[in-house]
Amino acid sequence: MPYHTRSSVRSMPSAVVVALAAGLLTATAPTAHAAAGATLPFISVEAESATTTGTKIGPDHTQGTLASEASGRRAVRLAAGQRVEFTVPRAANAVNVAYSVPDGQSGTLDVYVNGRRIAKTLAVTSKYSYVDTGWIPGARTHHFYDNARLLLGENVQAGDKVAVQATDVQVTVDVADFEQAAGPASQPAGSVSVTSKGADPSGQGDSTQAFRDAIAAAQGGVVWIPPGEYRLTSSLNGVQNVTLQGAGHWHSVVRTSRFIDQSSSSGNVHIKDFAVIGEVTERVDANPDNFVNGSLGPNSSVSGMWLQHLKVGLWLMGNNDNLVVENSRFLDMTADGLNLNGNARGVRVRHNFLRNQGDDALAMWSLYAPDTNSSFENNTITQPNLANGIAIYGGTDITVKDNLISDTNALGSGIAISNQKFLDPFHPLAGTITVDGNTLVRTGAMNPNWNHPMGALRVDSYDSAIEANVRITDTTITDSPYSAFEFVSGSGRGYAAKNITVEGATVRNTGTVVVQAETQGAATFRDVTATGVGAAGIYNCPYPAGSGTFTLTDGGGNSGWSSTWSDCSTWPQPGQGNPDPDPARNLAKGRPATATGSQDVYTPGKAVDGDAGSYWESANNAFPQSWTVDLGSTEAVRRLVLKLPPQSVWQARTQTLSVQGSTDGSTYSTVVPARDYRFDPATGNTVTVPLPSGTSLRHLRLHVTGNTGWSAAQFSEVEAYLS
Incomplete structure (x- = not known):
């Protein structure tokens, strides 16, 4: 099974792992697209x-x-x-x-x-x-x-x-x-129930043979899995030209670590509306501990499934042409959620939810034959805890579109487009690779093998130069702990990453840089805007030294990331601030916020979301209350702007509060003593709080002891400025 082993450890400068704060976000794709991610129930x-x-x-x-x-x-x-x-x-x-x-x-x-x-x-x-x-x-x-x-x-x-x-x-x-889970569905007319073949819905008996007998009897029709729990002690094979259907995954549950294991099938297999929950506790790559291992055959589908405690959800080899995998949940795998392991043609993986995978959540690996004209679209992926959210290893004319990916960890990016082959025969990237409309939140990680960071979106000429046209369009990258876009030859051999276009990207709050270029090659950037850049716009230091240059072409419409990190002997660290931050920038916007309490949906993050119409409200009738924001790095803050919603229905009120600050998040001191602040809709419901000269803080806290207009502390926006 492919993995990011980095067999050639590069001699790269070290970087410090910084515990960069991560806030609660509602991420959406650019307006040209529907909201990124799956439609979830x-x-x-x-x-x-x-x-x-x-x-x-x-x-x-x-x-x-x-x-x-x-x-x-x-x-x-x-x-x-x-x-x-x-x-x-x-x-x-x-x-x-x-x-x-x-x-x-x-x-x-x-x-x-x-x-x-x-x-x-x-x-x-x-x-x-x-x-x-x-x-x-x-x-x-x-x-x-x-x-x-x-x-x-x-x-x-x-x-x-x-x-x-x-x-x-x-x-x-x-x-x-x-x-809101639906009640159990009814048995389809003409279907063959597994219980009619002796399956035990109590989960006590072994139902393996009953499932096999029902599949054999229902060729061309439907095998019905009624509400209950069914235990299988070995995998099914020879599954073709049949539908396996349950009463809904909350009601029909199959307990097995190996559901289907077959190298080929004539296809037309449709699996839907039940749960398969395994007993996999360790990752053993030689074991086929998967929901599907091998092939379902052409024109097959998987939908409405709950898959949990397996090694891999679907490890697909052989002919799976035109397979559709949709509206399913992949939870707690010890390796990949789904991997198209070569030969995939016309496969569509869409509207799935994947949490807590132990390798790449979704992957295409073009081993033996290229994956061709296949796509990952509108999937929601969170917390792959050892690798990438989505990884494309080779293949021809591949699409990664409108996915929402968050919280990668350790060895991965949100999206990786790569020529890392792992084994031969491998088929590198070819044709057009379309990466469009994706939203990446807190993705990228510190790679412990290289001892330097991986970007939120990585293009990697690991084992060969990238000759495909890689088009990255309409991307939103928020709160990457390190860089937004990384171009690298991960083997350290300096293969070129070229033919790349990045167009229409919004980058917010990157820990280090917007572009991390580490190998020779070229990319054109157009309409890429960045705010809250941690260190500099560009790190451009191809490795090995002298191997070539990486050319960044300005296609127009770019803003907020023109500066270049000047010292290739050191890595920029999150929040290092080269060049100095823009004094007109609101340091608190989008930063992680916490509070001593909140009321209903009026959570602390509403005070830093950039929307004056939303607001934080503390627990009622429980003064004092405190609200705290982590600015990400120690800053010489000079001015706060506090807001309430500007609508006239927000009657004038006075809040009594003090301002406190901390550099470590542990010990706080008073910056501005308690006083009354008048919020009046006639003047925009806004007050300005000057901070004394010499104030330096990372953690900003408002300590509220009273509010004449409501029995709680309230802020719609808290803004912090350097001047």
């Missing part, structure tokens, strides 16, 4: 934005920490008896919780609805976590999180409270997904 709520009696952890980008593998790089740690309470964003009857418990431990989470404990509990375990892959250079123990789901047995409405409380073990809660 659930809404996720981050634990750190909920009400809790536990301890918030993060943000952190350091490999091997709980915070670094969490969604948003933050989570909440609960000791026994502590809880996190979520405000339900919309009607739901089911919840899925991403969590972690200490290695070797297990226990339960009690569940409360509007303060009332329900009979059902969520089982939590470390059984599927703490994966070790010592044969992969740079890998550490990883894969700390797992997912546990529950049908609540009742309906909750938007605004209701659902809490989870640790009982007998420490639990770190990352995120909760709330969903």
Whole structure:
């Protein structure tokens, strides 16, 4: 199975891993596209934005920490008896919780609805976590999180409270997904039920032969998997010209680590609407511990599936022409979510959700034959904990479009377009590689093998020059801990990365640079705008020294990243600030914010989202309250602008507050003593707070003790400026 082993470790200058703060974001693609990512039946709520009696952890980008593998790089740690309470964003009857418990431990989470404990509990375990892959250079123990789901047995409405409380073990809660799960579907007319062939829906007996018999009897028709749990002890093969259909993945569950294992099929296999949950606890590459291993054959489909605790969801070889994989969830794999392992023609992978993969979440690897005219479109990918969100290793006329990718870790970028071959015979990138409309949030990582950073979007001439036309268009990159675009020959041999166009990109808050060019080659940039650049616009230092140059052509419309890092003997570090930051820039915009409490959906991040119409509101009737933002680096802040929504319905009010600052996030001092500030819609509901000369801070805190207009602290925007 391909991996980012970096067998040739490069002699590159070191860089410091900086725990760059990561905020809670709602990311959208540029206006020319629909919102990036999958259309999902659930809404996720981050634990750190909920009400809790536990301890918030993060943000952190350091490999091997709980915070670094969490969604948003933050989570909440609960000791026994502590809880996190979520405000339900919309009607739901089911919840899925991403969590972690200490290695070797297990226990339960009690569940409360509007303060009332329900009979059902969520089982939590470390059984599927703490994966070790010592044969992969740079890998550490990883894969700390797992997912546990529950049908609540009742309906909750938007605004209701659902809490989870640790009982007998420490639990770190990352995120909760709330969903209105449909009831079980009815058996299709004419279908062959697996129970009619002897399958045991209690999960006690071995249903393998019953599934085989039902498949044989239903050729050209439908195999029906009724509600229940079914245990298979060996894989299915010879599956062709049949539909395998369940009553919905909340109701029909197959327990097996190897569902289909076959090298070929005549095709027309359609698999839909049930769950396959395995027992894979370690990654063993020689084992076919996959939902599908091999081939479903041409004109097949996979849809509406819940796939969990496997090595790989789909490891596809052979003829899978025109396969469609859609509307499915891939959770807690120890390796890839899906890999098109050569010979893929016309494959469409779209509207899937992938969380906590142990290698590339989605990959195409053109081994033996090129993957051709295939695409990854509108997928939502979060927390691949050892590799890339999407990786394209070779192939002809490939499309990566409108995907939302967040929180990569350790050895990966959000998207990698690469000629790394791993094995022969390999077919390098050819034709046109289209990378369009993707949104990348907190992607890129510090590579421990190279000891230098990887960009949010990487083009890598690892084993050969890139001759394909690589078109990267309408990209949004937010809060990359290091660079936005990286062009590199990862083997250290200096192959050219050329024929590249980057057009229509929006880059916000990169830790280091916008363009990280490390090999010879050329790219044209057009309409690429950047704000909040951490160090400089461009790092242009091809390796090995003297191997050639990388030419950046300005196609027009670029702004915010014209400066060049001047010293190729050192790597820029996040927030290093070369050149000096723009004094007119709002240092707080888009930065991670926290608070002592918040009310409903009025979370701390609303005060730094750039929208004066949204706002943070603290817990009511509970003064004092504090709101804190991490600016990412220590800055000589001179002026704050505090806002409330400008609408006239926001009547005039006075808030009493002091300003505090810290350089380490631990020890705070008073910068401006407490005083009254008048917010009046007649003057824009805006106040300015001058800070004393000599003030230097990274963490800015507003400590609020009163509000004459409401029983809580409120801010729609908190802006920080250098002048």
